[in-house]
Amino acid sequence: MLRPLFLSTFLAVLLLGHPASAGIYSGPTDTTNTVDGAIASNDPRFVEWANVIDETRTMFGPRGSTTVNQTGGFNSLGDLNATEIASGDSPGYLTVLFPTGIGNGSGADFAVFENGFRFGTNADGVSGLFAEFAYVDVSTNGSDFARFPSTALNDGALPGGFGTSFSGFDVTNVHNLAGKHAAGFGTPFDLDDLSTDPLVTGGLLDLDNIQYVRLFDIPGNGSFLDSNDNPIYDNWLTTGSGGFDFRLGEGIGIGVLNATAVPEPSSLALFAIAGSALMLRRRRKSAGAA
Known part of the structure; x- marks a missing residue:
């Protein structure tokens, strides 16, 4: 039997070896957090959805899918193993x-x-998440991509799982990484976070005209880092549909809340009418001159 003093010390070490308290960010289904609250898939603020996977700017990892699914099926990016990471x-x-x-x-x-799902709880009773994270990059021209600054403050999985390949992770310590919310809830991204990025200040990225969003898988063994050089941990090593999973479709892919400004239909109609009238005047003038 463990003595009481030893037992209490053991428990303290166990808890300190994992994220012991919730962070400031949202949990898997928390829509009320003021920093990065999840957005439900049926939220009426969505005005359009990603509709094409650009196969010329897509690459699956060695353990991922081999063909792009444009019809609503999953595209799994492939979770690198230790040998592949070292290589x-x-x-x-x-x-x-x-x-x-x-x-x-x-x-x-x-x-x-x-398509992550809730699993386990953190020290504040907030649900953990079976998580597969990805960096998020955006581009105007398809060549120059800026990466959202990210935060990942976990040092491992929550207690009570089965190793790191099947455990819950405390996403209240994670910000600006895709995959930090459960299925049916989108992770929000604010382009203002990139306002000081060199590509923006250098004129190569127009934050009012983002045409490309790239999701870059993160193998979650700690080899990949957030913007402050903290190691990023998620469920690793995953097999089968390993790595970040994405599929096109309304309510399941990437939803747009602020679309690039385009002329309103009424404005387009006015332009068309004005153009027709101008052409008619020119024809009449030409006929009169003849």
């Missing part, structure tokens, strides 16, 4: 296009969905 293999990434594009409006401009 410098690139994680999988996937790039999507939009009917019009994403503009920089007030608050979150788009949200990314994944």
